[in-house]
Amino acid sequence: MYLALAQRVKQLCETYHATFIVNDALEVALACGAHGVHLGLEDGSIAAARTVLGHDKIIGGTANTAAHLQQRVAEGCNYIGLGPLRFTNTKENLSPLLGVEGYRRLLYGQPIPIPVYAIGGIGTEDISALRACGAYGVAVSGVITQATDKKNIVHQFNQSLYGSLTDSR
Numbered sequence: 001m002y003l004a005l006a007q008r009v010k011q012l013c014e015t016y017h018a019t020f021i022v023n024d025a026l027e028v029a030l031a032c033g034a035h036g037v038h039l040g041l042e043d044g045s046i047a048a049a050r051t052v053l054g055h056d057k058i059i060g061g062t063a064n065t066a067a068h069l070q071q072r073v074a075e076g077c078n079y080i081g082l083g084p085l086r087f088t089n090t091k092e093n094l095s096p097l098l099g100v101e102g103y104r105r106l107l108y109g110q111p112i113p114i115p116v117y118a119i120g121g122i123g124t125e126d127i128s129a130l131r132a133c134g135a136y137g138v139a140v141s142g143v144i145t146q147a148t149d150k151k152n153i154v155h156q157f158n159q160s161l162y163g164s165l166t167d168s169r
Contacts, residue, residue, distance in 0.1 A: 084120020107134030
């Protein structure tokens, strides 16, 4: 079931020139030819994923503390998903909530050599503050899947992130 869904999503991503990262499932990422995989702290070894996927695929990892950030850099992640900002319905076992102040404490002025994306309960109203703290970008899911007008919410995120540079698709 997950593989069939992943294959459909991959086709959509190809149509729209989007990067496709599979969450928590290395085998599915490999089988469907995804651009990469994102692994939580309990989802397996980054080194093992790199061995399986090779160096041309993207591997991201979750972090919630300064130690996790350092760990993910040392493991060779291509990017880090840091969070959660606030409560989200898309995860059952949430790490401690960071809030904007937590992002500021963990990111502002810190030399993290890979992109750090804010995750967990993010709305368009959070983007400016998160970027000011040092977040490279955001990763969202629930706010889009739960929206009645998905196209509009995606447009709002694009406007918040990129301003007038957004594609009007």
